Amino acid sequence: MNNPGSEVKSQYKDLGNIKRLPILITLVIGAFFSILNETLLNIALVDMTLDLNVPYSTIQWLSTSYMLVVGILIPISALLVQWFTTRQMFLGAMILFSAGTLVCALAVDFPVLLIGRIIQAFGTGLMLPVMMNTILILYPPEKRGAAMGSIGLVIMFAPAIGPTLSGLILEKFEWPWLFYFVLPFALLSVVIAAIYLKNVSEVTKPKVDIISIILSTIGFGGIVYGFSSSGEKGWSDPEVYITLIVGGIALLLFIWRQLVSKEPMLNLRAFLSPMFSLSTVLIIIVMMALFSTMLLLPIFLQQGLMMTAFAAGLLLLPGGILNGFLSPVTGKLFDKFGPRVLVIPGAAILVLVMWLFTRIDLETGSGTLIFYHCIMMVAISMIMMPAQTNGLNQLPRKYYPHGTAIFNTLQQVSGAIGVAFFISIMSAGQKDYLANSEDPTSTTELAKALSAGIHNSFYIGMFFAIFALVLAFFVKKTKAPEGE
Structure with missing residues (x-):
């Protein structure tokens, strides 16, 4: 045998x-x-x-x-x-x-x-x-x-x-x-x-499961479309909430069908691996923080600090370059020491930098913002790929296509959700500030309102980061199952 x-x-x-x-x-x-x-x-x-x-x-x-x-x-x-x-x-x-x-x-x-x-x-x-x-x-x-x-x-x-x-x-x-x-x-x-x-x-x-393909398309497509549209149209728009409801129902039916099918299109039994499930939640939080910050900071730089689009892009470049150089380094450190020595400090740094972002205002200098952004990109490089690799390592070989598809899908969905969610918080903060302003139409007050909205968004981001830090303490090094 x-x-x-x-x-x-x-x-x-x-x-x-x-x-x-x-x-x-x-x-x-x-x-x-x-x-x-x-x-x-x-x-x-x-x-x-x-x-x-x-x-x-x-x-x-x-x-x-x-x-x-x-x-x-x-x-x-x-x-x-x-x-x-x-x-x-x-x-x-x-x-x-x-x-x-x-x-x-x-x-x-x-x-x-x-x-x-x-x-x-x-x-x-x-x-x-x-x-x-x-x-x-x-x-x-x-x-x-x-x-x-x-x-x-x-x-x-x-x-x-x-x-x-x-x-x-x-x-x-x-x-x-x-x-x-x-x-x-x-x-x-x-x-x-x-x-x-x-x-x-x-x-x-x-076997090709046509019904699963249709449910997946309506489910993930509806959710991404709904959240992406909410920033422009608002949560009360029927097109937004109806799309989200239909997408949510289709997604639930898709999940049910994958669990009862003998040959599922997307094998959700990958979530039976504890570290894969934990890594998935960590990745969702990190992607929400990344995508939302990449949108919030340019808005603050251009509309708050009155920078040009090109100047705002240059300010964010050092952090992007630093993250690019660090990703292979953290990968090698992961191979040598495992995930905990990277993920736990990375999550702690993410909490710190989210708190620092709640302190920025119209007087904050460019050098300070570059420094904060660089710290954030360091934190993300310490969490993102080590957590993802550790989660995938626990899966049997037959689940590799399903695990990678789950991670990549949730990165896109969480990015769309993060952008819409944090923009909504920012907009609500702006409205609250201007409602109590004596001169809500002045340029100075509009800039201050934007700053208040940005603060609210980063406060919520800080609470997400704290949750990620708690989860990081449960991360353990994994190894591939015997006889994958």
């Missing part, structure tokens, strides 16, 4: 002949420019409203649709990575992304530009799970930290430098050059993948 563990060992032995570094570089290049597009347009949206002659509420869909499509597609990717080879998935994702980028660059009106963004998002939605699933298969648990640290560099660094890079390009060129700049790198990734990328995943072709 064959020992199940021997089959796994033989697979790792076969993979030992594959050169991992070229594959890792290929994945990082492709994913970097895919994720970069989530924030690359943020500063350009104002220029686009004038050039394309559409209101801001319309142009905002260039960002919302991207997050919406990625949020919908990632859960389905758990099924797709078992139907197609690594090369087919990655090359298909990057070809789609490149085609969408070209459509955006050549677009002369908003509908064509929106179609291009949606095509780009399809590529990104396929890219993220393939990248993480490939890393899990290529690297044994004791070496995953460093590899996942490289992925952390992509996931954190790319969106962090997006606004700065966008401002730099727009200083000299029109907005289509944002896409012309990305296109050569996307095509380069396709060429490198065609040469170096090997098939490492196992094609099992499980």
Whole structure:
């Protein structure tokens, strides 16, 4: 009788002949420019409203649709990575992304530009799970930290430098050059993948559950759309709360169907692994803090401190660069010392920096804000990839596609929820301040109102960080189950 563990060992032995570094570089290049597009347009949206002659509420869909499509597609990717080879998935994702980028660059009106963004998002939605699933298969648990640290560099660094890079390009060129700049790198990734990328995943072709796909699309899509729209339309708008209710019901039905199905599209039994569940909650909190801060700080810098968009982007650049350099370092430290020595101090630092952000005002200097932002990015690099890698390490091999899909889906959903939630708190704080102001229309009072709203948001963020710190004390080093 064959020992199940021997089959796994033989697979790792076969993979030992594959050169991992070229594959890792290929994945990082492709994913970097895919994720970069989530924030690359943020500063350009104002220029686009004038050039394309559409209101801001319309142009905002260039960002919302991207997050919406990625949020919908990632859960389905758990099924797709078992139907197609690594090369087919990655090359298909990057070809789609490149085609969408070209459509955006050549677009002369908003509908064509929106179609291009949606095509780009399809590529990104396929890219993220393939990248993480490939890393899990290529690297044994004791070496995953460093590899996942490289992925952390992509996931954190790319969106962090997006606004700065966008401002730099727009200083000299029109907005289509944002896409012309990305296109050569996307095509380069396709060429490198065609040469170096090997098939490492196992094609099992499980049963396709159409009902689960529909429920997943309505559930995750409805929730991401509802929260993304709430910042613009308000929570009382029927389109917002009806979408959230429908999405919530569909998501509950999706969860029920996955639990009773013999071949679930997204195997939620991964949550039976305690450290995976704990890591999931930590990642949700960190992503909410990251996405909301990336939106709150630029608003405060531009509308409170009256900085230009490019200057605001430059101020946030040091923290983004620092996070990018630290992600591989924390990955190697994770391999050597385990998660606790990183996650617990990281969560404590996150609590501290959220408290520091509640103290900022209109007199706060640029150097202080840069310092605070850098501290926050250090904290996130200490929590994000170590917690995620530790959680995934506890899963059996057959759950890898499902675990990575769950993490990537919840990152998108929590990012959308975090932005909407904290913007709503900020807006409420502004209204409360102006309601008690003697001169609510003056520029000074409006700036002070914004500062009050920002404080409220960061206070709530601090309470989330305290919760993350409590959870961090329960983190334990994991190892892969016997006979994965």
